[in-house]
Amino acid sequence: MKIYKPEWQCTFSVYEGVEEASSWKERIAWxxxxxxxxxxxxxxxxxxxxxxxxxxxxxxxxxxxxKGF
Structure with a gap:
């Protein structure tokens, strides 16, 4: 298992539905x-x-x- 040092920067964006600017394919998928x-x-x-x-x-x-990162 790899161990990462704190110099890593991570940004999460969580969506629970389709975004306004989504394509018709994404809208159908949602x-x-x-x-x-x-x-x-x-x-x-x-x-x-x-x-x-x-x-x-x-x-x-x-x-x-x-693992709950």
Whole structure:
């Protein structure tokens, strides 16, 4: 497991729905996610935009998020 030093800077943006400037494809995708959330009944769909400086691999970001980073 990698250990990162505090000089990393990370910015998270969390969205619970479609943004106003989204394309028609994104709007359809969010409608499908909302339908899936209703059918599942126990979940919640969010979108996380993560910007990390310096660059960290997507796999490492996913690992950190999964462990409660």
């Amino acid at each position: 409608r499908l996610r909302q339908l899936a959330d209703k059918l599942d009944g126990s979940g919640r769909t969010i979108k996380i935009d993560c910007s990390v400086t310096p660059h960290v691999s997507r796999q490492d970001i996913d690992t950190c998020l999964g």
